[in-house]
Structures are given as structure tokens and as C-alpha cells.
Amino acid sequence: MKISQISLLTLALLAALPLAAQDKPAKLTPEQQAMMQAWEAAAKPGEQHKQLAAMVGKWTTKQTMWMDPTAPPLTETGSATNTLVLGDRHIRQDFRSKWMGQPFEGVGFIGYDNVIGKYYSTWMDSGSTGIFVSHGDYDPATKTYTYLGEMADPASKGVKIPVRQVVRVVDNDHQVFEMFETRGGKEAKTMQIDYTRQK
Structure with missing residues (x-):
């Protein structure tokens, strides 16, 4: 990849960061929350x-x-x-x-x-x-x-x-x-x- 292409890619990523920060996290349903809690418990060392x-x-x-x-x-x-x-x-x-x-x-x-x-x-x-x-x-x-x-x-x-x-x-x-x-x-x-x- 040429240097100019790398620079354009970097600028595009930097421009996208503020837009991504404005996105609010999706609200989880009770079922999804229960699923997340189960996975967290499965992964936690005891x-x-x-x-x-x-x-x-x-x-x-x-x-x-x-x-x-x-x-x-x-x-x-x-x-x-x-x-x-x-x-x-x-x-x-x-x-x-x-x-x-x-x-x-x-x-x-x-x-x-x-x-x-x-x-x-x-x-x-x-x-x-x-x-x-x-x-x-x-x-x-x-x-x-x-x-x-x-x-x-x-x-x-x-x-x-x-x-x-x-x-x-x-x-x-x-x-x-x-x-x-x-x-x-x-x-x-x-x-x-x-x-x-x-x-």
C-alpha cells in the first residue's frame, strides 16, 4: 500500500471516531442481560x-x-x-x-x-x-x-x-x-x- 493510501485510510478512521462516540450503547432485553451475566460468570476465575x-x-x-x-x-x-x-x-x-x-x-x-x-x-x-x-x-x-x-x-x-x-x-x-x-x-x-x- 502506498503512503498516500495509508494517509487517507488514517484520516478516514479519525473522522469516524467522533461519529462512533455519539452512538449510544444498545439497550439489552432482560433475556440478553441474563445471557451476558451467564457468560460473565462462566469466564470469571474463582x-x-x-x-x-x-x-x-x-x-x-x-x-x-x-x-x-x-x-x-x-x-x-x-x-x-x-x-x-x-x-x-x-x-x-x-x-x-x-x-x-x-x-x-x-x-x-x-x-x-x-x-x-x-x-x-x-x-x-x-x-x-x-x-x-x-x-x-x-x-x-x-x-x-x-x-x-x-x-x-x-x-x-x-x-x-x-x-x-x-x-x-x-x-x-x-x-x-x-x-x-x-x-x-x-x-x-x-x-x-x-x-x-x-x-
């Missing part, structure tokens, strides 16, 4: 979001994975960085480690959905082209979040595997993540990640 904010920070991780119940588990170490995003409404986790000697990274989000009244967890990583989504609740007595979801199993042509995830807050500097899969009607622990806050 106590659950403040509680989750305790997970923000940098963590060192130790992963233990049970690939075969008859064999010793595989272990690996890594790191995770949790940051608040979108006006403190969600927490993003950036995870770095190795898997079978190769670099491994993942991105997850956790939060609380005001509309459905449930906590949520999502996960994507470099070992898959899909996304895992689960929802759950918090038990204040045990300081434990429990999420339920289904995973499409690549080794079984996408058959859905029930998954239960448990996050136990040991204290401000330690958390334990556990993952359980149900196959053939039997639930088995397949992964544990121990988080230690970096000082």
Missing part, C-alpha cells in the same frame, strides 16, 4: 482457579512407567514448567524428558470449567498426533484431583481405553501424578510422575 495456581512454577520430574507387569518399570527424569495463561483461567504445562533414548516433549492444560462444575486436563505430546481430554473432581480431605477419560489405543486400532488419572498434592513443593488404564476389565497402574519444585 476459588478453584486460585487453588490450582499453587501448581505454577518449575519442577523436576521422575517418571516410572510399567509397560509390562512381569518386567521392572522404566524410569526417566525430566522437567516441567507450569504457567498461568489467559487471565489466570488456565495452567499450561510444558514438559521435557526422554523416551526410549529419544527427546520427548508434551504440552498440557489444566483448569476448572465453571459451566460444567468440573476440573479438566488435556494432554498432547511428541509421541502422538492426538489429544487426551479428561474431567474430574477434587477431594479436599486427601488433596487429590481425580480425572476420568478415554484413550484411543494405537496398538488396538483405536479401541477406547478407560483411563483414571490421580494428582496428589503432597505439599507446596511435591506432587504425585498416577495413571491407571483398564484393559480386559482390570485396572492397572501404568505411570507415576513425581514432581519436585525447583528452588
Whole structure:
């Protein structure tokens, strides 16, 4: 775009501002006001979001994975960085480690959905082209979040595997993540990640 065209566009926008300022906001009907209030309530961070904010920070991780119940588990170490995003409404986790000697990274989000009244967890990583989504609740007595979801199993042509995830807050500097899969009607622990806050 030429300079003269940019100047004309700028002048046109400046001329339109006083006209826009004279416009009065449209009066909302009671139904529209109720709709606006519902959306505002849905978007407002609450106590659950403040509680989750305790997970923000940098963590060192130790992963233990049970690939075969008859064999010793595989272990690996890594790191995770949790940051608040979108006006403190969600927490993003950036995870770095190795898997079978190769670099491994993942991105997850956790939060609380005001509309459905449930906590949520999502996960994507470099070992898959899909996304895992689960929802759950918090038990204040045990300081434990429990999420339920289904995973499409690549080794079984996408058959859905029930998954239960448990996050136990040991204290401000330690958390334990556990993952359980149900196959053939039997639930088995397949992964544990121990988080230690970096000082």
C-alpha cells in the first residue's frame, strides 16, 4: 500500500471516531442481560482457579512407567514448567524428558470449567498426533484431583481405553501424578510422575 493510501485510510478512521462516540450503547432485553451475566460468570476465575495456581512454577520430574507387569518399570527424569495463561483461567504445562533414548516433549492444560462444575486436563505430546481430554473432581480431605477419560489405543486400532488419572498434592513443593488404564476389565497402574519444585 502506498503512503498516500495509508494517509487517507488514517484520516478516514479519525473522522469516524467522533461519529462512533455519539452512538449510544444498545439497550439489552432482560433475556440478553441474563445471557451476558451467564457468560460473565462462566469466564470469571474463582476459588478453584486460585487453588490450582499453587501448581505454577518449575519442577523436576521422575517418571516410572510399567509397560509390562512381569518386567521392572522404566524410569526417566525430566522437567516441567507450569504457567498461568489467559487471565489466570488456565495452567499450561510444558514438559521435557526422554523416551526410549529419544527427546520427548508434551504440552498440557489444566483448569476448572465453571459451566460444567468440573476440573479438566488435556494432554498432547511428541509421541502422538492426538489429544487426551479428561474431567474430574477434587477431594479436599486427601488433596487429590481425580480425572476420568478415554484413550484411543494405537496398538488396538483405536479401541477406547478407560483411563483414571490421580494428582496428589503432597505439599507446596511435591506432587504425585498416577495413571491407571483398564484393559480386559482390570485396572492397572501404568505411570507415576513425581514432581519436585525447583528452588
